[in-house]
Amino acid sequence: MDITATDEWAALSDHHREVASRTLRELFAEDAGRGTRLTGTAGDLYVDWSKHRVTDETVQLLVALAEKAGLPAQIKAMFAGSHINVTEDRAVLHTALRAPASVPLTVDGQDVTADVHAVLDKMGDFADRVRSGEWRGATGERITAVVNIGIGGSDLGPAMAYLALADYSDRGLTARFVSNIDPTDFAEKTRDLDPATTLFVVCSKTFTTLETLTNATVARDWLLAGVGEVEGAVAKHFVAVSTNADAVAEFGIDTDNMFGFWDWVGGRYSFTSAVGLSLMVAIGREHYGEMLAGFHTVDEHFRTTPLAENLPVLQGLLNVWYTDFFGAQTHAVLPYSQYLSRLPAYLQQLTMESNGKTVQFDGEPVTTSTGEVYWGEPGTNGQHAFHQLLHQGTSLIPADFIGFGEPNHDIGEMHDLLMANMFAQSSALAFGKTAEEVAADGTPAAVVPHKVMPGNRPSTTILAPKLTPSTLGQLIAFYEHTVFVEGVVWQIDSFDQWGVELGKVMARELAPALTSETAPEMDADASTVALVQHYRRLRGR
Ligand code: F6P
Numbered sequence: 001m002d003i004t005a006t007d008e009w010a011a012l013s014d015h016h017r018e019v020a021s022r023t024l025r026e027l028f029a030e031d032a033g034r035g036t037r038l039t040g041t042a043g044d045l046y047v048d049w050s051k052h053r054v055t056d057e058t059v060q061l062l063v064a065l066a067e068k069a070g071l072p073a074q075i076k077a078m079f080a081g082s083h084i085n086v087t088e089d090r091a092v093l094h095t096a097l098r099a100p101a102s103v104p105l106t107v108d109g110q111d112v113t114a115d116v117h118a119v120l121d122k123m124g125d126f127a128d129r130v131r132s133g134e135w136r137g138a139t140g141e142r143i144t145a146v147v148n149i150g151i152g153g154s155d156l157g158p159a160m161a162y163l164a165l166a167d168y169s170d171r172g173l174t175a176r177f178v179s180n181i182d183p184t185d186f187a188e189k190t191r192d193l194d195p196a197t198t199l200f201v202v203c204s205k206t207f208t209t210l211e212t213l214t215n216a217t218v219a220r221d222w223l224l225a226g227v228g229e230v231e232g233a234v235a236k237h238f239v240a241v242s243t244n245a246d247a248v249a250e251f252g253i254d255t256d257n258m259f260g261f262w263d264w265v266g267g268r269y270s271f272t273s274a275v276g277l278s279l280m281v282a283i284g285r286e287h288y289g290e291m292l293a294g295f296h297t298v299d300e301h302f303r304t305t306p307l308a309e310n311l312p313v314l315q316g317l318l319n320v321w322y323t324d325f326f327g328a329q330t331h332a333v334l335p336y337s338q339y340l341s342r343l344p345a346y347l348q349q350l351t352m353e354s355n356g357k358t359v360q361f362d363g364e365p366v367t368t369s370t371g372e373v374y375w376g377e378p379g380t381n382g383q384h385a386f387h388q389l390l391h392q393g394t395s396l397i398p399a400d401f402i403g404f405g406e407p408n409h410d411i412g413e414m415h416d417l418l419m420a421n422m423f424a425q426s427s428a429l430a431f432g433k434t435a436e437e438v439a440a441d442g443t444p445a446a447v448v449p450h451k452v453m454p455g456n457r458p459s460t461t462i463l464a465p466k467l468t469p470s471t472l473g474q475l476i477a478f479y480e481h482t483v484f485v486e487g488v489v490w491q492i493d494s495f496d497q498w499g500v501e502l503g504k505v506m507a508r509e510l511a512p513a514l515t516s517e518t519a520p521e522m523d524a525d526a527s528t529v530a531l532v533q534h535y536r537r538l539r540g541r
Helices: 005-018 022-028 056-068 070-081 094-098 112-132 158-164 184-188 211-229 233-237 245-251 274-283 285-304 309-323 342-355 388-392 414-431 435-440 470-490 497-517 527-538
Strands: 037-044 045-048 145-149 174-176 198-203 238-242 258-260 329-336 373-374 399-406 461-468
Touching: 005 070, 005 309, 022 198, 037 145, 037 309, 045 309, 045 470, 056 309, 056 373, 056 470, 070 285, 070 470, 094 112, 094 285, 112 258, 112 274, 112 285, 145 211, 145 274, 158 174, 158 274, 158 342, 158 470, 174 184, 174 274, 184 211, 198 211, 198 233, 198 274, 211 233, 211 238, 233 258, 238 245, 238 274, 238 285, 245 258, 258 274, 258 414, 274 285, 285 309, 285 470, 309 470, 329 342, 329 435, 342 373, 388 414, 399 414, 414 461, 461 470, 497 527
Parallel strands: 145 174, 145 198, 198 238, 238 258, 329 373, 329 399, 399 461
Antiparallel strands: 037 045, 045 461
16 A cells, blocks of 8 residues: 555644644644643653644544554554564564563464473573572573673663663672674673673574674673583573574573563564563562553553553654654653663664565555654753754654652652653643743844744653653653554564665674675675775784
8 A cells, every 4th residue: 555645644744734834832822722732641651742742633534544554553563473573574573571470362273381481480580590699600600791782672672771770770780782793792801700600692583693692701701711611511601582593592592591472573673571570680570560461551552542642652643743744853861761772772672673664565665755864862961962853953843751759769859850840841842942932031133033943843752750660661661652642653574674784794794894804806896895905904814
């Protein structure tokens, strides 16, 4: 289907011409209840979308577009395990990873519920053993550091959540996350660790990823150099998380110490699979269970709530509204929580690897803009860096403000000041300051234009009671489903990532030219040949 050829799209285009010049000042002035009416809750998340450039009619038209795109059927299909990842012919069942054991689900002959809970139980037992000190290293010492080795979806979720949930973690254990093939990553993350008390979790869905296998090999050498060739050293210091048991065994990790998942879990949707193992060790199985329950709460909201009140649906449709009708290209994520400092990085993979596509399900080129560049930093740091452009730059950048009622550390008035900044920012973006208002402050006439704040810059505010394992899970599920909604409207497969393959293959092909002792014959473009030659000179080769 060409979504832009539908009547629903045409109706939105006409509507956009009518409302694009309307301001949030006008919309709020006309409707005293807007600030509470255009809000909703999903679990503990209070979501205010009143500061978006929409009318009730916009929402109706966007919902009609979603229906035309088949969103209700696609939601059902996802939860039921249909192969909606069409290019890989796979089910998309990350929602099953956090469903309670009482919810039966069999897909393609697999008892999904039983398998998911068997792995969760195995993870829980392992986490208990490490945390209690029962699991010991090869020299009999207690484990004090867990190092997750993985990249992309096998790193970003637990790494982001370990920072987010530091307040819930066992401070006697440290978790580290090594992802980059840049040797400094491994070197810096392990420089103060003792091999005898360090446990590696090698985390890779495919167990073929160059970065991860290289780091894992380096880790094995580091361990053996540290503890010596002690019997069972690898077995006591390495566990694996993967779908590929053969490759795990070939690496030398006992498959009894492997935590499995399945091909219906996409890498960037795998955080609630065994990929969360290092996080579970850090925060304990109970907190981890609370996080999964938080995810499930928003999964259920998404599965059961009518489209017009369904918050991930509304957020996804608003993103389509700005991307395709206003030409927005980027989206700012502004958590007013230092604990969420890695949330933007996590969301970059979730959103951009999912929806950075130019081809529809049916192989035809897309007819819309797809995907947004996600970026951000915790407030208030961003205010003193890039908010200038958000307020007065020439681009329209929808923003998400994320904040909490209760802080994890309550020190004087600090949290109130933090939140005052958050509320002030979304208000200033939305309502700005006119030339008359600036002049009325006594501003010299020549400076007035520079101090005008155009306003009319849209944002969503998400307010939760407190950053807890549960609210973190709710927040991530909210974003996961937002991405799905956009993909359905754009008619793209949000669950494949073919665009990352070519670069991986080329890097493998190029590597010998960088490492060989003798000058290589290269079958590459002229720029790459020159760069490699220059690099070799820098390396003294
Ligand atoms: O290169 C992209 C990617 O395939 C991601 O989708 C994935 O999360 C990451 O690499 C890591 O893959 P794996 O878990 O198989 O090592």
